[in-house]
Amino acid sequence: MEFGMTNTGEIYGIVLALLFAIAAGLVGSFALMKRMLLAGDVISHVALPGLGLAFLFGFNPILGGAATLLLGTLLIWQLQRKTGLAADAMIGVIFAGSVAIGAVLTPKQDLVEALFGKFENLSFWAFLIGVVAVALIIFFVFRFKDELILGLFSPELAAAGGVNLDRQNLYFLLTFSVSVLVGLRFLGALLAGALIIIPATTGRRLAKDLSHFLFISCAVSILAVGSGFALTHFLFPKFSPGPVVVIISAILFLLSLLRNPARA
């Protein structure tokens, strides 16, 4: 990567990462309000066995990640319908188990890349699929925004108003997983969930109403991804952008602690 030089594939990669940031800000905001912080943070781990298999057999890592992520999402959805400790414990077991299986499956030389991501140039088609995925995520969030609000304010009132919460949960988990998938290559299986969650946590501290919250989460997310890419591109080409982006978003969160929250 030469200073200042960019090719089309690289531009595709950066643009998609920035679009991912928007999706992450929106999805993360609702995940936070749905109290999915912890599950959201680690949902991406489920992609690791799929990444491992892809590296092992030499097929597209995103396909592998998508397969196990989908399976994991359906499993978590089923578990969330049963509330209580057992479900929580099972979700914990699934995540830890996924990381372990992934670590065994993934060839050693690819493990760091699978865990922490790597920037890669994108083909036009990969870029296009990513753009469509982000468009779907944004569409979903705005299409179901009102249902989501009612559901998180009061599941009872939402159900009385004809909202199917079970279906809503499934759609939301799937949207979350698709977001993880878009960020999976450059952030890796360990960090993709984190970038969805951290900017929203920052937004929550600074926002006073819903639209404000969504806006700040997206802005923080874009700032983290943009500056992370710029830093690794211009100053620290040895680092892969994923961890740098997550570090920046964590620093932005810490900075937000300096300010009194909008509400006690």
Place this chain on the structure above:
Amino acid sequence: MAPILTVRNLTVSFGSRTIIQNLSFSVERGENLAIIGPNGAGKSVLLKTLLNLIPHQGVIEWAAGAKLGYVPQKIAADRQLPLEVNDLLMAKARRLAISVQDVRAVATRVGLTPDLLKTSVGVLSGGEFQKALIAFALLGNPNVLLFDEPMSSLDELTEEHIYDLLRDLQREQQLTILLVSHDLSVVYQSATNVLCLGKGRPCFGPPAEILTPQNLEALYSAPVKFHHHLHE
């Protein structure tokens, strides 16, 4: 005219515990049905069952055209949610294609000031929260209101205001009201019929027949102090 609600042989159980057994009653249009009984008698469960939120056996028949509004007793809403009252009302309004003007009109009707609309749901007082829930229920012009009265979060003045509001709404809009109530004098004054749930057989009838000292003592398993003036 046929009753707006007919309930026959309704039974609700959670696991091995039966909450409501073999309950039958009906509600006419424009009626004000008060549901009374001790804690844990299944009053809130009954409202939720009537809203079809809880699996049950037996028959619940709403007349064609019945539009239900529901005011729950309390909501375990996360006080940290960055939602304003207006966000909440607009979320329902958009789903039902209700205009902003109509939302404003309902808000004004229940006494939600523009300031309160812009207040986060987490910092509302008990009475303000109740108003917000009533406004939420009234969006979309329901003709039946299922109202689960909060037990203690309201001071007397606010409570009175809310009862006045319900009475006005009932008069103006021919509203049918199913009210879970803990205030027997209010029930005595305003209910058309009373349904009591508790140990033993449920009873159903006009307040003067149901709210007798003997019935109440049997219902609450303790003497109940309550004043009504028969010659009022």
